[in-house]
Amino acid sequence: MFSKFAYSIFEQSIRDYHVHDNVNQPINNPYPSDKIEHLLYFKNWVDTVQWHYEDIIRDPNIDPVAALTLKRKIDASNQERTDMVEYIDSYFLQKYAHVLVKASAKINSESPAWTIDRLSILALKIYHMNEEATRVEASPEHRAKCQDKLKVLLEQRSDLSTAIDDLLTDIENGDKFMKVYKQMKMYNDDDLNPVLYQNKK
DSSP, rough: OHHHHHHHHHHHHHHHHHHHTTOOOOOOOOOOOTTTHHHHHHHHHHHHHHHHHHHHOOTTTTOOOHHHHHHHHHHHHHHHOOOOOOOHHHHHHHHHHTOOOOOTTTESSHHHHHHHHHHHHHHHHHHHHHHHHHOOOOOHHHHHHHHHHHHHHHHHHHHHHHHHHHHHHHHTTTEOOOOOOOOSSTOOOOTOOOOHHHHHH
16 A cells, blocks of 8 residues: 555654754655655655754744744745655556546545645654653653543544555546645745745835
């Protein structure tokens, strides 16, 4: 099943990141650039770094200048995340290009890659919730609450994995069809963000 395959790569990326646990460390993607594994690993690495950016920027004592620099990095990371989703969807579009779509076929609310994006984020939630559920210096009450939350996250992983695999099966069988809308982010575009295009004058 694709969800299990993807999740194992997400776990590998998360483990690799936490060897040094540093947002400035370079990625060392172990997979060839022409393989879907490469995209999945890269996608989760971007998510993992951004997860830690989001932790750092919430430090109440962060220097305002450093916070602004970090906000720019988060914006760039969001753009990279969206780019990676589109690359993964391109893989699926090519993979299922030969499928004869049934007249009764329906479209899904999310493309395959956006469901996989959710699985990547969920892998991070599970990793860090497990850390909290087993953190020795935390109170028993804290660990118990986090263990309860972890159980819910694991159930969510099971449900989401089933939904992803069902969606891919439906696409492969022609019961659903892919329709991908390219990103139309306005805040990064010099011609669409009023703050940016007014400053160009």
